[in-house]
Amino acid sequence: NGQTNYSGQSRSTVDDRQLFTRMDYNMGAKDRFFGRYGIQDINEFGGSLNPHRFFGQDRPKRQQNATVTYTRLLSSTKLNELTVSYNRDIFQTLDRVSGQDFIISRDLLIPGQTGDPFTTGVPSIGITGVSGIGNTVPNTIWDESRRISDAFSVSRGRHSFKIGSEFFHVLLRRETYQFVTGQFDFTGIHSGQGLTTAARESLAWADFLLDQPAQVRTAHSQVEGFKPGQFTRLFSWRSHTFITDDWKATPRLTVNLGLRYEYNSVLRDIRGGTRNFDFRTQDLFPAPGVSAPLYNPDYDNFAPRIGLAFRPFSDNKTVVRASYGVFYNVNMLNNLTESSKNIPFSAGINELNNAGTVRLRMSNAVVGVNAAATQAREVLAVPDNYGVGDAQQWTFNIQRALPKNVVFEIGYVGSKSSHYDRPRTFNAINVLKGETRKPFPQWGNIELITTDASGNYHGLLTKVEKRFSQGLTFLGTYTWSKTMFDSFAGNAADRHNSPFDLKAEKGLAETDQRHRATASWLYELPFFRGRTGWVHRLAGGWQTNGVLNLETGMPLHPTQSVQPLADECSRCTRRPDRVADGNLPSGERTTQRWFDTSAFRLATGHYGSAGRNILTAPGLTSIDFSLFKNFRITERKNLQFRWEMYNATNTPPLNPPNRSIGTGTFGQVTSAGLGREMQFGLRLEVCHHRYSAAGLGSRPTG
Numbered sequence: 202n203g204q205t206n207y208s209g210q211s212r213s214t215v216d217d218r219q220l221f222t223r224m225d226y227n228m229g230a231k232d233r234f235f236g237r238y239g240i241q242d243i244n245e246f247g248g249s250l251n252p253h254r255f256f257g258q259d260r261p262k263r264q265q266n267a268t269v270t271y272t273r274l275l276s277s278t279k280l281n282e283l284t285v286s287y288n289r290d291i292f293q294t295l296d297r298v299s300g301q302d303f304i305i306s307r308d309l310l311i312p313g314q315t316g317d318p319f320t321t322g323v324p325s326i327g328i329t330g331v332s333g334i335g336n337t338v339p340n341t342i343w344d345e346s347r348r349i350s351d352a353f354s355v356s357r358g359r360h361s362f363k364i365g366s367e368f369f370h371v372l373l374r375r376e377t378y379q380f381v382t383g384q385f386d387f388t389g390i391h392s393g394q395g396l397t398t399a400a401r402e403s404l405a406w407a408d409f410l411l412d413q414p415a416q417v418r419t420a421h422s423q424v425e426g427f428k429p430g431q432f433t434r435l436f437s438w439r440s441h442t443f444i445t446d447d448w449k450a451t452p453r454l455t456v457n458l459g460l461r462y463e464y465n466s467v468l469r470d471i472r473g474g475t476r477n478f479d480f481r482t483q484d485l486f487p488a489p490g491v492s493a494p495l496y497n498p499d500y501d502n503f504a505p506r507i508g509l510a511f512r513p514f515s516d517n518k519t520v521v522r523a524s525y526g527v528f529y530n531v532n533m534l535n536n537l538t539e540s541s542k543n544i545p546f547s548a549g550i551n552e553l554n555n556a557g558t559v560r561l562r563m564s565n566a567v568v569g570v571n572a573a574a575t576q577a578r579e580v581l582a583v584p585d586n587y588g589v590g591d592a593q594q595w596t597f598n599i600q601r602a603l604p605k606n607v608v609f610e611i612g613y614v615g616s617k618s619s620h621y622d623r624p625r626t627f628n629a630i631n632v633l634k635g636e637t638r639k640p641f642p643q644w645g646n647i648e649l650i651t652t653d654a655s656g657n658y659h660g661l662l663t664k665v666e667k668r669f670s671q672g673l674t675f676l677g678t679y680t681w682s683k684t685m686f687d688s689f690a691g692n693a694a695d696r697h698n699s700p701f702d703l704k705a706e707k708g709l710a711e712t713d714q715r716h717r718a719t720a721s722w723l724y725e726l727p728f729f730r731g732r733t734g735w736v737h738r739l740a741g742g743w744q745t746n747g748v749l750n751l752e753t754g755m756p757l758h759p760t761q762s763v764q765p766l767a768d769e770c771s772r773c774t775r776r777p778d779r780v781a782d783g784n785l786p787s788g789e790r791t792t793q794r795w796f797d798t799s800a801f802r803l804a805t806g807h808y809g810s811a812g813r814n815i816l817t818a819p820g821l822t823s824i825d826f827s828l829f830k831n832f833r834i835t836e837r838k839n840l841q842f843r844w845e846m847y848n849a850t851n852t853p854p855l856n857p858p859n860r861s862i863g864t865g866t867f868g869q870v871t872s873a874g875l876g877r878e879m880q881f882g883l884r885l886e887v888c889h890h891r892y893s894a895a896g897l898g899s900r901p902t903g
Contacts, residue, residue, distance in 0.1 A: 212248035212257070217241070231274040238267045256323075256334075257297040265289045278356040286348045294340040298322045305382060313567030314419065315381040324563075325384040329405035329762065330865065338381055343374035361447040368440050375433040375538045380550075384418040385563050388762050390556040391415075398763070398803050398863035415762075416771060417561040419550045420542065433541040434471040435534065440464045445506075457508035463529050464502065465589060467494040468537050475541040478582035478649075480627075483641055485580070489545055495537065499588040502529050518602040522612075523595075530590040533622055536650045539581045551579040551646050555767040579771075580628075580647040588652055590621040598662075610664040614682075616657065623654035623688040626700040629770040633701070633807075639769065646771045656686030656710055672725035679718045686710035695774040699808040708813035709756040720749040742831040752821040756814035759783075759860045759867075765804040777801045777862045779811040792870040795819070795858040803862060819855035819870065823848050841884040851877040 224236040241264045248257040268286040275281060303321050305314045315321055325335030352365030391413040393401030408414070445459035469475075473490040487493035506526035513519055541547070552561055598612030628639045628647040641647065660682030667675050687707035689695045697706050726743040761777045764770075781800035790796075796816050804810070827845040834840055848854070854874035859866040 212246070214246045216244040218243075233272045235270040235272070236268065238265075240265045259293075259295040259297070261293050261295070263289075263291045280354045282352050282354075284348070284350045288344075288346045290342070290344045292340075292342040294338075296322050296339060299339055311383060311563045312565075313421070314383045315378070317381075320378040320381050322382045324382045326409070327384075327386040328409050329388045329402045331406065335382070335384070338378040339376075340378070341374070341376040343376075345372045345374075346370065359449040362445070363447075364442075364444045366440070366442040369438060371437050371439070371534075373433060373435040373534055373538060375541065377432075378420070379542070380418045380420040383563070383566065384416075385414045386416040387413070388415040390763060391554070391559060394556050401763075402863055412562045412564055413559045414554060414562065416553050417550055417563075417566050418552075419566050420547050421550075421567075422545070422547055432472075432474050432546065433538040435468050435475065435537055436471050437468045437534075438466045439531070453512040455510045457506070457510075457524075459506040459526075461504040461506070462502065463504065463589075464498075464500065465531060467496055467498050468534070469494050470541065474546050475537060476543045477540060478543070478580050478647065479585075483643075485543055495540070496583055496585050496587040499586075502589060502591075503527075504529060520600045522598040522600070525593070525595045528592045528594060530592060530618075530621065532587065532589055532652075536583060536622060540583070543580055543582075544578055551771045553764060553769055553771045555764070555769070579645045582647065583650045584652070586652075587650070588620060590618060590652065590654075592616050592618045606668040606670045608664075608666045608668070610662075610666075612662045614658070614660045614662060618654075618656045618658075618686075620652045621654040621656070621686075621688070623651045623703075624696055624772075625649050625651050625703070626696065626770050626772050629700040629768045629773075631701055632766045632768050646769075648772055654686065654688035656684065658682065658684045669723075672727060673722070675720065675722035677718075677720045679716075680714075681716055682713075683715065684710040684713040696772045698774060698776045698811075698813075700768065700770050700773060702808065705808075706813050708758075708815065711755060711814065713756050713814070714753060716751075716753045718749075718751040720747075722747050742833070744829040744831065746827045746829070748825040750821055750823045754818035754820040755857075757816050757818050757857050757860055758814050759801050759811055759816070759862055761803055761809065761862045763803060763805070763863075765806065765808055775804070776809040776811040776813070778804045778809050779815070783816055792855065794868055795870055796868050798862070798868040801862055816860075818857035821854050822852050823854065824850055837888045839886040841886065843880075843882040843884060845880050845882070847878040848876060 219239070219241045221239040222237070224234070226234040226236075228234065241262075243260075243262040245260040245262070246257065247260065266286070266288050268284065270282060270284045273281045273283075298321060299319055301318070301321070304316055305321065305324065306312050306316065309324070311324060314324065320338055322338055323335050325333065327333040327335075347370040348367060350365060350367035352363060354361065354363045356362075387405045387408040389401045389404040389408050392404040392407040392411065396404070441461065441463045443459060443461040445457065448456045448458065450456050469492050471492055473487065473492045475495065476485040476487065476489070477495045478484075479486050504527040506524070508524035508526075509522065511521045513521060550561070550566060554560055594614070594616040596612060596614050598610060600608060600610045602608055625648070626646065627649055628641050628644055630636050630639055660680055663679045665675075665677045667673065685707070686709075687703070688697075689706075689711065697703060699705060722745075724745050726745065728741055728743065759777055761775045763775070765775060779800060780802055781797065783797050783800035785794070785797055795818075801811060825845070825847050826849040827843060829844075830842040832840040832842070853876060855870050856872045856874065858868050858870045861867060
């Protein structure tokens with residue numbers, strides 16, 4: 202009946218170790234050094250419901266960060282700050298079948314997939330209505346960034362100037378053996394031609410037995426001895442320079458002026474394993490193994506900024522602030538790492554079989570042997586004018602000081618984003634115009650990451666804050682906002698519904714959250730406060746903390762697995778027809794019926810009319826609570842006992858409902874996030890004071 206009929210326990214373990222060190226050193230009245238180093242090692246294992254030992258993955262991670270800052274007080278009006286930092290992140294996914302005596306062609310009789318012991322694994326096989334099987338192949342992500350910056354500040358009368366520059370060196374390494382074991386999806390489109398959705402998808406198992414997949418994804422290499430997949434050594438550098446002036450125009454008005462210039466070098470692959478696509482020559486460049494720029498540089502990234510703060514009344518308890526600025530968004534570098542999967546190092550296939558026409562099967566998806574497989578090689582590219590996105594942002598804010606150390610704020614924030622990444626599918630067949638072949642028949646799917654996506658944000662923000670006094674501090678916020686965008690965020694899994702109608706993609710952004718309220722507090726209980734002796738040590742020193750989150754859900758939209766037209770757009774995310782609103786009143790929503798599924802029909806012979814992000818996923822209600830007991834050992838030593846609860850009320854954070862029309866769980870919420878988590882801990886605080894001469898003052902360190 203389409204319902205889940207097998208359940209079990211998944212297996213997961215997490216071993217997390219963290220170390221942080223910090224150093225503050227005053228060399229004298231004018232020189233100070235600051236240093237910090239942190240490292241985190243996580244060893245995580247995850248196993249699926251399948252109890253076989255092959256279906257388990259180890260995911261070790263290591264993150265490191267080091268920063269050193271040297272501050273020099275040149276005079277009473279001049280200050281210079283030099284900072285050097287380094288970051289390195291390493292993430293891996295290691296399959297338990299890797300290194301075993303398991304050969305896909307021998308043990309599963311599926312030819313053409315990897316025969317390497319390290320990358321071997323169970324192919325990913327998806328059958329509609331049945332839990333899929335398959336492994337994630339070995340993967341290593343290694344990112345490094347080095348940064349050096351210098352900022353010089355000087356005060357002249359009513360002006361405070363600051364000029365600075367920062368230089369980044371960025372290196373991205375990827376070793377991902379993606380799709381080398383093969384991915385085959387069976388939906389019943391061949392055995393169930395002409396049937397209703399439910400009847401057709403009930404024959405997905407028949408398609409599997411007949412080896413008639415709906416979609417095939419594989420990865421091969423055309424270079425002898427080179428393992429297929431994604432092997433990137435992308436390098437770039439960035440040089441950013443700025444100048445600001447804080448001008449105290451009057452005793453009540455301060456104006457902030459600034460200008461920033463950013464240059465981001467063109468990405469290039471050190472080993473020459475990443476290639477781009479030239480639509481004029483209909484070929485890839487640069488030559489295999491040649492390290493060269495992948496697109497043209499962008500030189501005009503100037504970012505002006507202006508702000509003001511005005512105290513309109515003589516009591517100085519009200520401040521009005523306004524600002525406008527231009528900000529640049531560095532491209533998502535993963536878009537370029539995907540291009541390392543272009544031929545000849547990785548001849549990837551991502552192809553759809555039209556209903557009744559089976560060109561690629563598990564038994565013949567072999568590049569170089571099957572002509573259909575050879576012509577299905579996928580291309581991933583960016584345009585030659587691949588610049589950075591820009592955002593214009595403006596704000597208006599009123600802040601008022603109230604009695605009892607309370608501050609109230611209300612403000613408006615708006616922004617307009619332009620030139621952001623948009624994944625677009627080229628080389629699809631425009632069936633509605635009578636076309637019967639791809640524009641570039643020698644290639645398979647061509648995905649181009651253009652930079653023509655845009656959006657906007659408008660929000661009302663309020664905040665109430667009580668500054669710490671009498672043992673209590675709290676902060677409350679509320680945001681009412683709306684975010685629009687005409688593409689999907691970054692290189693997310695979803696793509697457009699039709700490759701020929703991008704205007705239909707305009708809608709709510711995936712990040713749109715209409716309402717969000719938060720509250721946090723810290724309260725030192727008054728029992729025996731100010732007392733001394735053993736009674737205070739045992740009964741006093743208690744502290745409570747809490748964080749409350751109330752959030753409405755993020756937007757989503759329904760999808761369909763069936764191609765509405767034979768356009769061979771293998772990366773498109775199909776949407777059905779919308780015949781009614783689809784949203785239910787909050788009082789009618791249940792986990793079994795989160796939205797009105799009868800409002801959608803399968804689209805056939807045309808592209809579906811359902812818009813992007815027209816429904817709303819479940820929201821979030823959670824409270825984190827903690828209780829601390831402080832034991833004062835000496836003046837400089839304090840021992841803290843901590844009892845912390847996350848999601849203290851054990852309110853299940855529901856995950857989004859199933860949005861695939863025709864499935865047995867369409868519109869149903871079938872999973873949730875973590876329930877209540879509790880932990881106990883001890884924290885020892887040791888504080889040392891180092892005093893310096895006038896100029897830099899004193900600073901406690903701990």
